[in-house]
Amino acid sequence: MKVARRSEVAPFYVMEVMKAAAHREAAGGNVLHLEVGQPSTPAPEGVLAAAEKTLRTTRLGYTDAHGVPELRERISGHYQDRYAVDVDIERIAVTVGASGGFVLAMLAAFDEGDRVAMTSPGYSAYRNILSALGIEVVELPVGPDTRFNPTPERLEALLPLEGLVTASPSNPTGTILTGAELNNVADFCEAHGIRMVADEIYHGITYTDEPAPTAIAHADHAIVVQSFSKYFSMTGWRLGWLVLPEELIRPVERLAQNLFISPPTLSQLAGVAAFDCREELDANVARYAENRRILINGLAKAGIDRIAPADGAFYVYADVSHLTDDSQALSRRWLDEIGVAATSGIDFDPADGHRFIRFSYAESTTDITEAAERLVGWAERQ
Numbered sequence: 001m002k003v004a005r006r007s008e009v010a011p012f013y014v015m016e017v018m019k020a021a022a023h024r025e026a027a028g029g030n031v032l033h034l035e036v037g038q039p040s041t042p043a044p045e046g047v048l049a050a051a052e053k054t055l056r057t058t059r060l061g062y063t064d065a066h067g068v069p070e071l072r073e074r075i076s077g078h079y080q081d082r083y084a085v086d087v088d089i090e091r092i093a094v095t096v097g098a099s100g101g102f103v104l105a106m107l108a109a110f111d112e113g114d115r116v117a118m119t120s121p122g123y124s125a126y127r128n129i130l131s132a133l134g135i136e137v138v139e140l141p142v143g144p145d146t147r148f149n150p151t152p153e154r155l156e157a158l159l160p161l162e163g164l165v166t167a168s169p170s171n172p173t174g175t176i177l178t179g180a181e182l183n184n185v186a187d188f189c190e191a192h193g194i195r196m197v198a199d200e201i202y203h204g205i206t207y208t209d210e211p212a213p214t215a216i217a218h219a220d221h222a223i224v225v226q227s228f229s230k231y232f233s234m235t236g237w238r239l240g241w242l243v244l245p246e247e248l249i250r251p252v253e254r255l256a257q258n259l260f261i262s263p264p265t266l267s268q269l270a271g272v273a274a275f276d277c278r279e280e281l282d283a284n285v286a287r288y289a290e291n292r293r294i295l296i297n298g299l300a301k302a303g304i305d306r307i308a309p310a311d312g313a314f315y316v317y318a319d320v321s322h323l324t325d326d327s328q329a330l331s332r333r334w335l336d337e338i339g340v341a342a343t344s345g346i347d348f349d350p351a352d353g354h355r356f357i358r359f360s361y362a363e364s365t366t367d368i369t370e371a372a373e374r375l376v377g378w379a380e381r382q
């Protein structure tokens with residue numbers, strides 16, 4: 001029987017590392033997990049308490065496709081508190097994680113055959129969702145010269161474009177678009193009719209003096225994609241949101257009604273409490289900051305010092321071309337020889353990823369310290 005061409009997207013290679021790591025653990029070996037891209041903490045206490053209560057007292061039926069009003073209001077308040085930006089609750093659509101948000105955003109904003117740019121390296125699901133929808137993915141190669149960020153000059157060379165997907169802070173690099181950089185890119189997009197899809201999932205996890213600026217404040221027609229998975233430490237709750245420009249509110253609503261009916265009700269009702277858990281969540285960020293310091297120092301001692309500016313998220317994206325031309329084989333060696341799992345850059349950059357490795361430092365400080373020591377020891381033995 002026929003299998004649709006749209007399913008022919010690349011696999012997520014890190015899953016292979018995770019499988020190999022699981023084998024090693026099943027055989028009694030120990031593994032330090034620097035391949036995982038999620039918080040090692042559960043949802044904050046306030047969310048757990050709200051979920052327990054909600055389970056016992058609520059029917060948990062479907063909700064509005066765009067989500068329950070109390071959550072949309074809290075999200076709107078979050079924009080006021082954190083960025084001093086007014087966002088009408090009509091513009092907020094609660095989604096099944098950022099992932100569900102991408103599907104809705106890309107279906108509503110682009111047609112088959114449209115040209116949409118994304119940075120390389122960049123989060124591979126953008127590439128795979130776009131191509132599964134028949135949208136042409138236009139690679140925008142970025143590197144140290146632009147701090148791994150897109151620029152108007154780079155975009156100019158790729159015209160015509162219907163869309164641009166940005167991520168700030170980015171996965172895998174952790175780099176942030178500053179207010180001025182975001183402004184330049186947003187102005188270019190607005191002037192050329194390019195719809196920006198701005199992934200802001202790592203907002204709240206930053207190590208710079210200024211918080212990462214939101215695209216809402218810079219581009220009238222941008223779609224902002226957000227999630228409870230990272231700062232809010234709620235990956236498995238499958239909850240996120242979109243901030244939509246006026247003209248996409250109804251189109252996204254119609255698509256959401258048909259594709260998902262509504263986001264998970266228990267997660268929505270409990271998620272309201274997440275905005276009152278700042279102290280616990282900020283303590284997670286303080287731990288990431290300490291882990292980041294330890295990992296970057298350890299990598300430097302191991303001779304791995306060409307890294308992207310790790311200004312946010314919980315990743316270090318390192319050039320390992322002095323060690324290998326096959327970063328997948330190197331990550332396999334580290335797993336086998338020192339029990340450190342990390343992710344090859346090929347998941348993020350089909351052209352140059354074989355020269356890079358992404359390290360996640362979302363695990364405990366004890367694990368990150370041990371991993372850094374093992375990497376230093378490995379380098380000394382070479």
Ligand SMILES: Cc1ncc(COP(=O)(O)O)c(C=O)c1O
Nearest residue numbers: 037097098099123171201227229
């Ligand atoms: C940049 C980026 N966007 C989106 C996602 C997916 O997030 P969600 O769990 O909200 O679907 C991830 C997950 O790692 C990510 O790194």
